Amino acid sequence: MKIRFTDHAPRLSDTDSHRAHAAGLPNLPQRLLDRHRARVLRPGEAPVAAGMASPGSTIYRYDRVLLCHRLLADDALMADVDNALGEIGVRLDHDAIARTDACRPHPVALRLTDEAAPGTVDAWAALQTLHGAVSAGRCATEITGRVRLDHLMVGSALTGVGMYGTGDDSGGWPNGSGPYVEQSTLSSGYLNRMPVEVIAPMPPRRERGALPGNRRPVIAVLDTGIVDGHPAFDVSDRACARDTFVVVDEELQDILEAIADPQSPVLHGTRDDPGVPGSLLGDLASHYGHGTFIAGIIRQLAPDAQVRSIRVMHNDGLVYENECVTALTTIADEVARARDGDPTAEPVDIVSLSFGYADETPGDVPEGGLAAVIRRLTGLGVPVVCAAGNFASDRPFYPAAFAATPGDGPPSAPVLSVGALNPNGTVAMFSNAGPWVACYATGAGLVSTVPYGVDGATGPAREVVGAGDPRESLDPDDFATGFAVWSGTSFAAPAVAARIASAMLDSGLSLGRHDLDAAAHRVRDAIKTISG
Structure with missing residues (x-):
């Protein structure tokens, strides 16, 4: 197993922010986007509030947003959010909101208001509406950053999702x-x-009692x-x-x-x-x-x-x-x-x-x-x-x-x-x-x-029956x-x-010690060891 560390500290270079932001996304077919109630945010098509920069491309779930737990606990701020979204015929699904003290973002569904004309909800449009309301002074500035998209994240195995594609929405599988998956990649030897x-x-596994600190x-x-x-x-x-x-x-x-x-x-x-x-x-x-x-x-x-x-x-x-x-x-x-x-x-x-x-x-x-x-x-x-x-x-x-x-x-x-x-x-x-x-x-x-x-259902490319033992690829x-x-x-x-x-x-080092200093020491020494 080869491991190679870079010769510099990880950094985001100044030029990264100016690169084409359509790169680095999977080519998900529409059926998968529909299954997960998701959309691709495309910079040239995305509505943007006045004063806001054009976004990069991403994939997000269109009918919900993530709300900070502090925002959910503040009735006045939530009223501001409701009023701003009501202007575009959208509301938060309050009945489904679990008001807890958990320090994490909470997913909240977006719905059309009862008075709204037939239409669709869109989390990105809702966020831009809130940004516009904050800029116009109709919403408190505390709302900024407390309402976010729920991104759709992709696995990084070389098989379909997570790999760059050709644009063939039929799937190719x-x-x-x-x-x-790009044929040029597969033909380069990546199966x-x-x-x-x-x-x-498999290598032998020791009993837990034989390990330092009696813990794995x-x-x-x-x-x-x-x-x-x-x-x-x-x-x-x-x-x-x-x-x-x-x-x-x-x-x-x-x-x-x-x-x-x-x-x-x-x-x-x-x-x-x-x-x-x-x-x-x-x-x-x-x-x-x-x-x-x-x-x-x-x-x-x-x-x-x-x-x-x-x-x-x-x-x-x-x-x-x-x-x-x-x-x-x-x-x-x-x-x-x-x-x-x-x-x-x-x-x-x-x-x-x-x-x-x-x-x-x-x-x-x-x-x-x-x-x-x-x-x-x-x-x-x-x-x-x-x-x-x-x-x-x-x-x-x-x-x-x-x-x-x-x-x-x-x-x-x-x-x-x-x-x-x-x-x-x-x-x-x-x-x-x-x-x-x-x-x-x-x-x-x-x-x-x-x-x-x-x-699975995919069979061998070739089977021969009737000439002795069955043979197949x-x-x-x-x-x-x-x-x-x-x-x-x-x-x-x-x-x-x-x-x-x-x-x-x-x-x-004893893994039985749970204090922060011991944990930090273990990690630093271990990374130094594997980096050579």
């Missing part, structure tokens, strides 16, 4: 199961998820979830308090399900789902097994670690920003309790994120809930390792590009943005790059675990062995997370 047989055994380093993987029954690792729920390699968090999953939009696809439970939504043909979804593949990478590189699997990604590779922020906030809350000495808290040591989005903010320096919670995690001594994206672009991809944005003070742990290397150490053709990328790791042609024994979605080769910055990021976890143990 059987039954349109994923957006078209889509492909089954392989693995002969080498815990890597939180926010992804598609996990599957049961793979012989490479065992899975249990956190509530069972078992020392399995993967633990799922049913309690957190219930929180995410409770805030989900019932008009959009809802993730039920912790386990990954194979089917392509709406298809009766048995195709495997483009990102089915994505989280299992990541868990297998960590199992190979850090066998003594533990993966905390949290399901936020749909099996088509798409993630709702508000659900990601809620999951990260819950993790940060538990880390904070551990730092305060709560013996019942079981904090994570590293967060691994293999998805992201391009922000619409001119200059690509977003603020808001995602930035705030990641800043909080790093301030608590938890490094956040993020895939840099697969668009062969230098446009910042968030949350990875937060590696180049300073926090409120010197963070005790970094955000690490990770690009992909080929096995020979060169930068992969598909990988994003730029001054905001902190390091690169092997992310092309990796072999890891996929759901065991799964066979390789079946591209028959994963009878439970292993596959796959590529993407999706897999470079958890490889770096795993190496950090392994270095933490190798350093001999």
